[in-house]
Amino acid sequence: MKRTKINLLLERDAGLEDVLVNGWVRTRRDAKTFSFIEINDGSALKNIQVIADATLPNYDDIRKLSTGSAVAIRGVLAPSQGGGQKWEIQAKQVEIISLAPESYPLQKKRHTDEFLRTIAHLRPRTNKYGAAFRIRSELSYAVHHYFRERGFRYIHTPILTGSDCEGAGEMFRVTTMDLAAVPVIDKHTDYSADFFGTEANLTVSGQLSAEMFALSLGDVYTFGPTFRAENSNTRRHAAEFWMIEPEMAFCDLEGNMDLGEDLIKHLIGFIMDHCPDDLELFARFVDKKLRGTLDNIVNSSFVRLPYREAIAILEKSGRKFTYPVSFGLDLQTEHERFLTEQHFKKPVILYDYPKSIKPFYMRVNDDQETVAAMDILVPSIGEIIGGSQREERLAVVEARMNEMNMEKEPYWWYLESRMYGSVPHSGFGLGFERLLMLITGISNIRDVIPFPRTPGSIDF
C-alpha cells in the first residue's frame, strides 16, 4: 500500500477506511486502554494523532515508542473524538520501523538555536526548522516561477572560475596540487602544474557570465551557490550561500529597480499565500512583528533615493554616527539602519553611488562622478539586493579598468561583448538566505541554511 502524506490527510473533507502513514513519533501519551501517538512526516508543520488500542498485538512495544522513532501506521482516518484536531487515525496496525533510544537529543520542549546548530543533521525534525526548510523550498520554486512567467531564461553559470579578481571579495582556491609540495618558480606558485593549468577559484558571482547570456537570450537569471572566503563572523554572512542574479538586456537602472522591488514583493506574497501554517509559526514564536514587517514591504512603494540625497538626509538628521558621512564614503550599517528603520520605516533603494567606491562594470553617469548602481535596503536585514546598470561602452569600461589598475587580459571575452552588438543592460544580485531571514524573522543566516559553512566551521 502506498503511503499518504500527512498534509494531504489533514486537509481532507471526508474520512478514509484504509490509509498508510509513515513518519516519526513526536510524542506519545498513554491512556488506560490505548495510546495517543503523534506522528510527523515532514510534509506539514502539523502532526497527525494516532489512536493505538491496547488490543493491538504489539501493544506492549507500542507503549515503548519513544520520541524520534520511525513508524508505519495503517488504519482508519476518522473524525477526532477529542478536541484540538479534526482528524485522527484509528490504527489497525502499528509497525515499528526503528526505535529511537533515549539518547535522542530532540526533546518535547524548546531548544536553543545554538544547541540545534550542533545537531544540524537532526534539527529539520523540529517544528521551527522543518517550517524554515519547507519555506526555503517553496521560495526556490517561487523564484523560478516568477522568472519563467516573465520570459527569463535560467542560466547555469560556472562554479569553478579561472579569474581571481571577479570581485573585491576573498575567493576560495581550487587545486588538485599536493599542498605539502607545491611547485614553485621564482618564489611564486607554478599553477601551470595544476589541474586547469592556471589558478582556479570558486565563484563569487555569476554576473559576468550571466551578462553574456543576457546579450544573447535577452532576459536571464542565475540561481545557485556562491562562495566568499571573507573572514566574516556575523549573523548575516556565510562562506557558502545562494544568490539570485537576474540580468536584462535593453534595460536601464530604473527598469532594474522596478524588477528588484517587484521580485521581493512577489516572493514574499507567494510565501504568505502558499505557506500560511509555517509562516504563522514564525509570526507567533520567532518574531512577533513579522506580519507587520511583511505587510509593510508588500504594500508600500520602496523609497528611491539618490546616494547624494541620502547623504544630505544623514547630515541633517542631527544624529551622532560613529562613522563619518560625506560624499565619496560608503554608507555604514548604522547609516543604512537609520534610513530604513528610523527615517523612512520601509525599504529604500539607494542609487547613483560615487564611482570611486563601486566596481569597474557599473555604468558611469553623465556627471562623470557617479555610477548607475542601486542597493535595496530593508529594515533589520540591511542590504538585500545590490545591482547596477552595466557599462556597455567599450572605451569607458576599459578606462575604468585602467583607473583601477586591473589586468584586462583575463577579461578579453567580457570586453568583446562590448565590441559586438553591445547594448544597455542591467542586473542585480539578491541574497537568497537574506530574503529567507526577512520572510521568517530568523535572525541568524546559519539557521536558514541546511548545513551552514562559516569561518572555522564545516561540520556535517
Place this chain on the structure above:
RNA sequence: UCCCCAGUAGCUCAGUCGGCAGAGCAGGUGGCUGUUAACCACCGAGUCCGCGGUUCGAGUCCGUGCUGGGGAGCCA
C-alpha cells in the same frame, strides 16, 4: 580581524562575600487520565570548557587557550 558576553547534569539555567554541586525539563519505575509541551509520586544522572596560577580551601578570583553568541568591518 577587532570589541563585548557566555561556557555548571542529556537540554534550559540558578549557584549570594571564596567554604558540602542545585532546580525545571528529558530519561527510568509506578499511578491516573479522550490525551494533546498531559498530570502526580519516586529514582538515577556532573572532567562546573582545557591548562596554569593565587589561596588553608576555587564553579566562584587572576592569566592563557578553545568553543559558542552578539556587535563592527567586508558584503549578498
